[in-house]
Amino acid sequence: MKAVSLEFRHVQRRYADLVAVRDLSFEVPAGNICVLVGPSGCGKTTSLKMVNRLIEPTGGQILVDGRDIMAQDPIELRRGIGYVIQQVGLLPHLTVGDNVAIVPRLLGWAAPRIKSRVEELLALVGLDPATYRDRFPSQLSGGERQRVGVARALAADPPLMLMDEPFGAVDPIVRERLQNELLRLQEQLAKTIVFVTHDIDEAIKMGDLVAVMDVGGVLAQFGPPREILANPASDFVGRFVGADRGLKRLSLSRVGDLDLQPPTDGFKPRPGQPLVGRRATLKDTLSQMLDADVSAAVVVDRNQKVLGIVTYDQIAAALHDGSTGSR
Amino acid sequence: MLDFGWMADHIDELAYRTIQHIWLAGIAVGIGFLISFALAVLAVRRRATYGPILAVSDILYTIPSLALFAALVSVTGITLLTVEIPLTMYTLVIFVRNIAAGFDNIPADVLEAANGLGFTGRQRLWRVEVPLAVPLIVAGLRLATVSTLALVTVTSILGDSFGGLGFFILEGYHRSFPTELYFGAVPSILLALAADLLLARLERRLTPWSRETVVADPTTLVRTSEI
Numbered sequence: 001m002k003a004v005s006l007e008f009r010h011v012q013r014r015y016a017d018l019v020a021v022r023d024l025s026f027e028v029p030a031g032n033i034c035v036l037v038g039p040s041g042c043g044k045t046t047s048l049k050m051v052n053r054l055i056e057p058t059g060g061q062i063l064v065d066g067r068d069i070m071a072q073d074p075i076e077l078r079r080g081i082g083y084v085i086q087q088v089g090l091l092p093h094l095t096v097g098d099n100v101a102i103v104p105r106l107l108g109w110a111a112p113r114i115k116s117r118v119e120e121l122l123a124l125v126g127l128d129p130a131t132y133r134d135r136f137p138s139q140l141s142g143g144e145r146q147r148v149g150v151a152r153a154l155a156a157d158p159p160l161m162l163m164d165e166p167f168g169a170v171d172p173i174v175r176e177r178l179q180n181e182l183l184r185l186q187e188q189l190a191k192t193i194v195f196v197t198h199d200i201d202e203a204i205k206m207g208d209l210v211a212v213m214d215v216g217g218v219l220a221q222f223g224p225p226r227e228i229l230a231n232p233a234s235d236f237v238g239r240f241v242g243a244d245r246g247l248k249r250l251s252l253s254r255v256g257d258l259d260l261q262p263p264t265d266g267f268k269p270r271p272g273q274p275l276v277g278r279r280a281t282l283k284d285t286l287s288q289m290l291d292a293d294v295s296a297a298v299v300v301d302r303n304q305k306v307l308g309i310v311t312y313d314q315i316a317a318a319l320h321d322g323s324t325g326s327r
Numbered sequence: 328m329l330d331f332g333w334m335a336d337h338i339d340e341l342a343y344r345t346i347q348h349i350w351l352a353g354i355a356v357g358i359g360f361l362i363s364f365a366l367a368v369l370a371v372r373r374r375a376t377y378g379p380i381l382a383v384s385d386i387l388y389t390i391p392s393l394a395l396f397a398a399l400v401s402v403t404g405i406t407l408l409t410v411e412i413p414l415t416m417y418t419l420v421i422f423v424r425n426i427a428a429g430f431d432n433i434p435a436d437v438l439e440a441a442n443g444l445g446f447t448g449r450q451r452l453w454r455v456e457v458p459l460a461v462p463l464i465v466a467g468l469r470l471a472t473v474s475t476l477a478l479v480t481v482t483s484i485l486g487d488s489f490g491g492l493g494f495f496i497l498e499g500y501h502r503s504f505p506t507e508l509y510f511g512a513v514p515s516i517l518l519a520l521a522a523d524l525l526l527a528r529l530e531r532r533l534t535p536w537s538r539e540t541v542v543a544d545p546t547t548l549v550r551t552s553e554i
Contacts, residue, residue: 054442079445089440093458093536102444136536152444162443 003030003192004065004159006051011060013046013217020046021217024060028209030159033186033193035207037200038240043217044196048162051194052078064160079103082153082161082191086168088145090137096122096148097133103156121151126181143174150182154189161193168197179205200241204229204248212237226252246319250283255299258282258318260308267306269298276300278307282315330506337510341495345514348491351482352475354411359418359471366419367426368452380423388420392481400485410482410489417478418471425467429460462537465530469523476519480511492518 006028013021021043028034036044049055053074119129125147167175204225212220221233229249232238256278274288274297295312370377395413483490483497495511
């Protein structure tokens, strides 16, 4: 299903003695990943849960595809929005296949269609259907559970996905793999995704747009990651993104984005000179140069064929002319 | 010593009393379960009712059974109702606590995911909460069944029409005839054991997903030793 836009208009959520979200407005164009990031108590999860009405806003409007969610039946609304949470919440009494089939069943799909959709989705998230379909959640690793959680959220092909710290409970290696897989999936699926995290690095990596939130649901800054890193709107945002925001910006660009100096005829890398691929980030490349105490790295392809040279000056220039961060 | 000749002569009556025993216990367990299920759902859904519901089922349980049967005779006479009201009442304390604990033990993330996926309240109850509460519900069913099967013998004080296997126990006692006493007591123990095993097997069949045993919170559950 085609992705949809999402808009928050002066959304607020008050409790008797607490304001969780004061006045939140932003707009996510269809097909973008918008990351809500901020310290605990900033109302990011509350904001997310208002989109599928697990928490009802006490003021303002939330529009999905231009339609006010409060005018829609909450059950129908939720079935049309993918939902992934940190603890996954797989139903322990159902097999992997039946967990993935939950929303299609609620929507009354025919059995053969559900069966083929389950197989398609398990394959999509990298789980062999024949191996995993009949397992129970207790028989899976944390990473496998989270993949099933993503497959389940995608089951009815929702145009909008809500992900609440989806990779917060897995170890760093698995987390990075899941992040990369989600980005790869997103290239294919182009869903509108709202993604909550407290980790600024994850926000920068995953977001087309990042909403930095401060305590009380105040939107401190909203924009593409490179803009937030280059021009923090306030001291709070500056502190939150960290003193290493320059380096973080370098992690947004890859060697392949730069104009590489072509190698001269017969060029051979000197021993000890770092070799990097086109997909290497500028941050990793710089780190390797510093490590080897040289001012240039050699860019090679899969077969170690030399494609060009990237220099320290090029990396520094990329940081200053603001051209980094294209994705 | 036991009089095996007498036993052989009374096999037909043993069969009749066994069936009566199962029947009297079955009614109480069945009705008690339905009432308790409704009360437990109410207690879990409307948290304010949780305390009072448990308190009332606790208080009912403290009434001595003999006194209750005797008192009821003046209201409902010597009828099935007089037998079943106390039997049913005593199952409530076990069922309500176990069923409510079963619902309470469901991890919050599972319920949140179920809501987010778009289950209606009723679908969530029947397709998520009840299946996940099965281990504790069946634990309650086992306790209630065993305790009710034991209590049925006491109903023999209401006359020959009731009592199940308790009829032999009471009559054996009155006649100082141990054979008859054992003729009632041993089968009634075996009946309780058999029911317990059968229900344990039922639980395993209903919960293929649960590989670990459920660790029940001892403060919220009534154990067999207390009954």
